[in-house]
Amino acid sequence: MSVLEFNNVTKFYDKKMxxxxxxxxxxxxxxxxxxxxNGAGKTTLIKLxxxxxxxxxxxxxxxxxxxxxxxxKNIKKKIGFLPETVxxxxxxxxxxxxxxxxxxxxTDQFNNMKLLEKVGLAEVSKQNIKTYSKGxxxxxxLAQALLGTPRILLLDEPTNGxxxxxxxxxxxxxxxxxxxxxxxxxxxxxxxxIENKVDKIIIINKGKIIxxxxxxxxxxxxxxxxxxxxxxxxxxxNSIVTxxxxxxxxxxxxxxxxxxxxxxxxxxxxxTAFKIGLxxxxxxxxxxxxxxxxxxxxxxxxxx
Amino acid sequence: xxxxxxxxxQEIKDGFKNRWIIxxxxxxxxxxxxxxxxxxxxxxRVDASSLIITVISLSSLTIFLLPIxxxxxxxxxxxxxxxxxxxxxxxxxxxTRGQIVIGKFLGHIIILAFSITIxxxxxxxxxxxxxxSINYENSLIFVSMIISSIILGGTFLSIGYLISxxxxxxxxxxxxxIAIWLFFVLIYDITLLGTIVSFEGIFNSYTFxxxxxxxxxxxxxxxxxxxxxNVANYSGTLGIxxxxxxxxxxxxxxxxxxxxxxxxxxxxxxxxxxx
Numbered sequence: 001m002s003v004l005e006f007n008n009v010t011k012f013y014d015k016k017m018x019x020x021x022x023x024x025x026x027x028x029x030x031x032x033x034x035x036x037x038n039g040a041g042k043t044t045l046i047k048l049x050x051x052x053x054x055x056x057x058x059x060x061x062x063x064x065x066x067x068x069x070x071x072x073k074n075i076k077k078k079i080g081f082l083p084e085t086v087x088x089x090x091x092x093x094x095x096x097x098x099x100x101x102x103x104x105x106x107t108d109q110f111n112n113m114k115l116l117e118k119v120g121l122a123e124v125s126k127q128n129i130k131t132y133s134k135g136x137x138x139x140x141x142l143a144q145a146l147l148g149t150p151r152i153l154l155l156d157e158p159t160n161g162x163x164x165x166x167x168x169x170x171x172x173x174x175x176x177x178x179x180x181x182x183x184x185x186x187x188x189x190x191x192x193x194i195e196n197k198v199d200k201i202i203i204i205n206k207g208k209i210i211x212x213x214x215x216x217x218x219x220x221x222x223x224x225x226x227x228x229x230x231x232x233x234x235x236x237x238n239s240i241v242t243x244x245x246x247x248x249x250x251x252x253x254x255x256x257x258x259x260x261x262x263x264x265x266x267x268x269x270x271x272t273a274f275k276i277g278l279x280x281x282x283x284x285x286x287x288x289x290x291x292x293x294x295x296x297x298x299x300x301x302x303x304x
Numbered sequence: 305x306x307x308x309x310x311x312x313x314q315e316i317k318d319g320f321k322n323r324w325i326i327x328x329x330x331x332x333x334x335x336x337x338x339x340x341x342x343x344x345x346x347x348x349r350v351d352a353s354s355l356i357i358t359v360i361s362l363s364s365l366t367i368f369l370l371p372i373x374x375x376x377x378x379x380x381x382x383x384x385x386x387x388x389x390x391x392x393x394x395x396x397x398x399x400t401r402g403q404i405v406i407g408k409f410l411g412h413i414i415i416l417a418f419s420i421t422i423x424x425x426x427x428x429x430x431x432x433x434x435x436x437s438i439n440y441e442n443s444l445i446f447v448s449m450i451i452s453s454i455i456l457g458g459t460f461l462s463i464g465y466l467i468s469x470x471x472x473x474x475x476x477x478x479x480x481x482i483a484i485w486l487f488f489v490l491i492y493d494i495t496l497l498g499t500i501v502s503f504e505g506i507f508n509s510y511t512f513x514x515x516x517x518x519x520x521x522x523x524x525x526x527x528x529x530x531x532x533x534n535v536a537n538y539s540g541t542l543g544i545x546x547x548x549x550x551x552x553x554x555x556x557x558x559x560x561x562x563x564x565x566x567x568x569x570x571x572x573x574x575x576x577x578x579x
Contacts, residue, residue: 013578050396053578076398083396085389091321103310104397144393 001028002061003152003183004049009058011044011207018044020207021058026185026200031178033194034187035294036204042187043084045204046154049185050081063151077105080150084157084187086141090130094121094140097129098147107148115143118173120166134161142170146177153177153184159193171197191290201290203297210297219288220263222296227286228259228269233279243276255281263288307399308407315411325415328373332423335365340427355442358431359449362424363528366453367521370420371460372485377412378464379481382574383472392579402571409458409465409567416457424450448552452527455559459520460485462566469573492519520562527555 004026011019019041026032034042047053048060051067062079065072088097098112116122119139129137138161145153153174159167174184174197188194201218203210211218219226235254247269249259257278259269266285273280288296319325339361382405385391394404428446463484471477496515500507507515516522 047392047579052392052395070400073398073400076396079396081393081396083389083392086393087389089318089390091318100310100314101397104307104394104399106306106398141393 002026003028003063004185005061006045006048007058007060009048009055009060011041011048011053012056013044017207019048019055022207022209024202024209024212026183028183029178029181030199031174031184031186031197033198033201034185034204035189035191035201037298040204041207042204043156044207046081046156046185046187049152049154050079051076077148078151080145080147080153082141082145082153082155082158084160086137088129088137088140091128093126093128094132094136094143095125097140098143101144102147105148112143112147115146116140118146119143120169135163135166138162139166142173146173149180151182153182154187155184156187157189158186159188159190167193191294195290201293203294205298215290215293218293218297222288222293223262224288224292224296225260226263226266226288228261228266229284229286230257230259230273230278230280231255231282231284232257233281240276240278247272307397308403308410311399311404311407312411312414315408316414319411319415325418328415329419329422331373332369332419333426335369336362336423336427337430339365340431354431355428355446358427359442359445359528362427362453363449363525366449366456366528367524368489370416370453370457371489371521372482373419374412374416374457374460375464375467375481375485377416378409378461379467379477380474381408381412381465382468382570383477384468384474386577386579387472387474395579401575401577405465405469405567405571405574409461412461413454413458416461417454420453420457421450424453449528452524452556452559455556455563456520456524459559459563459566462563462570465570466566466573469570469577488519488521493522517558520559523555523558523562526550527552527559 002025004024006022006024009019009022010017022041022045034045036042044053048055049062049067051062051073054068059066061067062075065075067075092100094116095112098115099109102109102112113122113125116125119142121136121139121143124132124136129140132140138158142155142158145155159170162170174186178184186194186198195215198215200212200214202212213221229252232255236251236257244257247259248261249257252258261269270283316325340358382391385394391404395401399407424446464481467477467480467484471480493516496512500512516526
């Protein structure tokens with residue numbers, strides 16, 4: 001079931017086109033990465049989903065309803081949002097901030113302390129926000145986004161200011177939410193960080209969606225070579241070298257062979273390695289990183 | 305309604321935490337008391353009740369002080385939240401833009417009403433206590449002045465919201481707010497008087513009075529300095545306005561219209577604003 005639907009959506013700011021005929025469906029319980037250069041249209045897309053701006057052409061639906069219609073404002077109860085630069089009034093405490101937003105969403109304030117515990121702010125819940133670090137404010141932002149068990153989470157650069165441990169905890173929270181059927185859209189520049197945490201990647205460039213596929217699909221269907229490194233038990237013999245004459249490989253050292261191939265050839269090479277009698281001690285696969293894929297799609301402007 | 309009150313409540317709490325609600329109240333108390341205790345000294349003993357003299361003094365103070373207070377509270381109320389990034393988060397909640405503006409306005413007018421009521425009551429009680437001149441009719445005039453003062457403050461709050469809904473830049477919005485204050489409090493009346501003198505015979509006093517109603521501070525003058533006989537006899541100014549007789553409720557209605565229209569326009573402008 002689609003929870004987010006864009007149908008031929010175009011958005012102009014005065015005469016400047018921000019989104020160009022976008023069509024997109026996001027299924028329930030997916031984590032989607034939205035990546036693109038600054039000004040590519042990511043924030044415009046999120047603002048449209050929140051009903052903060054309206055499409056110039058086309059229409060979009062959130063949970064099956066038109067969010068731009070003020071009478072559908074209650075859909076927003078089902079959406080959690082963390083803006084790129086989250087700020088709160090300095091003279092409020094963490095718990096006061098959550099209670100304020102909780103009243104706007106009409107959620108049970110009893111759970112707010114639990115939310116603060118979840119993001120590691122329980123001990124400072126009564127301190128003024130002016131004493132908070134950037135990371136703490138970001139965590140408070142995440143806590144407010146989680147108010148009222150949202151069905152959709154829109155997160156704009158959510159791990160800004162978080163240390164590596166907190167980032168891991170953050171992604172644990174997200175996987176937990178996904179298991180409960182929450183659909184999560186993350187706009188991020190931290191490509192390596194989201195690499196193995198998302199189900200699909202939407203690459204957006206100059207207002208157009210370049211691709212909207214899973215990482216494994218993108219890896220399989222791009223002509224970017226990958227590397228397979230076999231560490232073998234014995235030194236590479238001359239007979240092995242003869243058998244590998246048809247393959248692109250190099251000897252890293254006497255006991256390590258590196259193959260260069262396209263992702264689709266990967267399985268064949270592994271089969272061959274065993275077939276020719278390589279006694280494999282270890283196998284390392286260097287897949288195409290998300291940064292490389294991103295660069296590939298942006299440079300090629302391929303639409304898949 | 306619940307969302308509107310949540311926003312209003314937040315503004316009030318904010319006012320207390322920042323302590324400017326206390327500063328605002330102190331300013332009103334100090335000015336009111338100064339006028340009440342010292343203002344009658346040069347005039348010596350007059351037949352008028354001291355509460356009426358207080359109404360006249362406070363009305364003159366209100367015309368200058370409350371418009372600037374209202375504008376200063378609101379001229380960046382929306383723009384600065386957009387600039388700081390608070391507004392995008394607030395607008396992502398199940399609340400309409402109109403509810404945001406009304407909620408903030410409600411919070412600010414309650415703050416203003418609190419300061420005005422405390423300040424003016426302090427002056428009124430002090431004046432009545434010292435001269436023992438309190439009676440039902442005078443008290444009614446005094447209460448009417450407090451209510452119309454709150455509406456006048458609310459009018460300039462609304463105008464401030466209108467400025468804020470159009471202009472993000474804080475310094476530009478501040479400049480426009482001061483220009484508007486100068487226009488309504490000083491320039492409008494001087495220009496009107498100048499025009500009447502220059503075109504004598506073309507404008508009659510009726511036209512003049514109608515033109516005065518186009519300025520919310522003059523509507524306030526009508527209401528507090530000319531509508532009650534007790535006050536009009538001693539206020540001295542605006543004798544001309546007694547030439548038309550406008551019902552006090554009509555004047556209150558005009559005041560309310562002056563408060564509602566800019567707020568309505570602010571909501572319309574804010575609804576179409578891209579945050």
